Amino acid sequence: MTQGQGRRRPAGHSLRPFPRLPAWRVRLVAVLAVLGPGLVSGFADNDAGGITTYSLVGTQFGYKLLWVILASQVVLFFTQEVGARLGLATGKGLMGLIRERWGVRWAAFAALLMLTANLGSTVAEFAGIGSALGLFGVPPQVSAAVAAVVVTGFIALGSYSKVQYFFVGIGILVSGAYVISASIAGPDWPLAIHSLVVPQLSASPVYWLAVVGTVGTTITPWGQAFIQSYVADKGLRPDDLPANRLDVFAGALLTNLIAGFIVVACAATLFAEHVTISSAADAARALEPLAGPATTVLFAGGLLGASFLGLGVVPMTSAYTTCEAFGWETGVNWNWREAPAFYGLLAFFIGFAALFVMIPGLPLIQVMFLAQVLNALLLPFILIFVMLLARDREIMGALASGRILGAIGWISTAVLILLSLVLVATSVVGGP
């Protein structure tokens, strides 16, 4: 290496010891290291659709469906574990792997399912924003337009990954509010715990619709794509498996606790008063024991934060994983002209969802719930791909699913398929 003379230490300038990172950044890095893919993915699960669905379930069925929450979180842990393992073993995204393993036709099929489900989720996020701002009298047409502009702005400025943690923060705050509110309301704890462990079945189509919605909001096609890409893009390796499993477990547990407390809070307040939720204002009342008159603001803030968190994740994951499969430039390093497919998909998602929510008189709460049902119906197809990939030794090497994990995966998938069939059957037979 070439060197000039005069490389002398400047006088009068004290040399500071090494670290040049500002303190806040060091702290942020530490937090992010803990908040791994599993936690982020788990947290993003409690998006607008999540909060709404859990509220509906608690209000309509009281504690009765708590067992579904527990069961779907157990399944969530295993499906997220498989997704993370795929990412660890291959360093690739889900759609890319599907294409490499089964060719372009299956990849197109999977992408179509994934995009349909995710479009539904994106609509739900916009509906969440519409509901939250509707509490203050903002018409959904206005809030959807504003939200679309804000989201586009975040994406264009590339700052979503930064504000994401702000939304996670709001999420933690509001989750805490549900925990406290549930406790203050004085729920029937023995009954709640009993319902958590002992399933109570019913033949009513509404019941199964609620079951499917709950499952659909917890285990999602985008969640599978998200955790796998996240793990792969973080550059995690097979050695990271134990830490990663812990992270995924923590994420599933956290989601479970929050979901459970939302249901309990609603059961102890709204269900006890025989209220039905037809608008966000009704759902917000579950927080009344804690917040009193400030309920609306707290609930609206939480729903808004959750919706924006979801909007940062769902359309991006969709565009990212699709473009990866088809070999189109993904957003990371390209501008609009260079990556038309990526930005086109993003624009379509945001534009379509915003316009959809603008339909006058749209029942936003129902739309959010039905989007979760749509997710649940499409999920089994994606899971079949995931499970087949996970057991393939040629792709996974030592990380391939063994007998036990394989069996759990297939049983979960089978149960989900069965649920969808039950839903379809009960809707046909017992439908109005």
Next chain:
Amino acid sequence: MLFLSQCIGRPVRDPSGEPIGKVADLIVAIGDRYPPVTGLVVVTDRRQIFLPWSSVAHMDATGAQLRVLTIDIGKFRQRQNEILLKGDLLDKQIVDIEGRKVIRVNDVSLDEIEGALHVVAVDVGAAGLMRRLGFEGPFRVLARNLRRGVPERYIDWEDVDPLDSTIASVRLRVPHSKLAQLHPADLASIVEQLTPRDRAGVLAALDDEAVADAMEEMEPETQVDVLEDLAPERAADILEEMSPDDAADLVADLDQDTRDEILSHMEQDEVEEVRELLGYPEESAGGIMTTEYIALEKGLTASQAIDRLRELEPDAETIYYVYVTDDDGRLVGVLSLRDLIVARPWAAIGDVMIHEPVAVGVLADQDEVAEVVAHYNLLAVPVVDDEGRLVGIVTVDDAIDTVIPTAWKKRLPRVFSR
């Protein structure tokens, strides 16, 4: 022209025209400019068999015709340097050297050259995608009716670099010699598109200097990712090859443990240099300067000075100015490379230099540095301490980086924050 997708699944007939099985895959021996097909994998009723190309009389989109009646039904075993076109290449990711992009193979185009079938290009266009999906016909009709060309895109095999991880069971050590010949900035943009695993494979095949040059062009986050993935010894070697200011910026972004580990493998004087640069505030002249510059005594003649330049072999960004210092290391003058060359060989540089050159203080704000560089149209500005001693230079590229934030568009969404 024949496409791989048109061959797969087509019947294989014996000389009498009797079908014996179906084409499952094509084998090519890579290495040649346009690698030849060396054999077929054929599925018969029960099993997969291998047919050497010598026993194939003819192949087209209707199927393959055999030359011989008896075929060796040996089990197929892949040899070194052979890849399966469907198994290893189709639908996989490759690097498009020409377009500097990572893309997916939609189809492979083959051509008959002197009686043998050769791989000539990979199809990465929409037309290829539609052909695979079975919509090529309608798609072409649609394109014609919209009065648009069918977006066909092929990449010549010469401009393709397969990635290690796409080849199912990495038996092939891809040399990546094509990547090594790229401009560092292009190499950097390709590396940034690769998955961490592919990066490791590509970087392992390149020499330290090539990696160091490319590193200087990468985004800070990618630099950190790449460095953390390397063995500490290799990382240290690469840091040594980088210019000290870039190395210092990178080291500052590493976490404590990785940093200590890597620095412990670096040579002592390189470490000193990096530590020194790290001591300055990030947004000051000291924080963006490099300590690589040419400083000579004023007593030297022009021809001696040129000899010294030859000896030192300075990097491109530092050669344009020669600084002149006194015995205490104080900056007293500057010569441009042009001044030096047009000066009479025996003239003392002290006589031809520009006295009291423009300089900035080591703690000057980076915006001020940029202004000075722009105002005086400099390629580099010297940085001096309180006593007027030369401590480094800020080159024009580093100076303008602060005014034009590192390629704005490059900071577009990074979906999954690292």
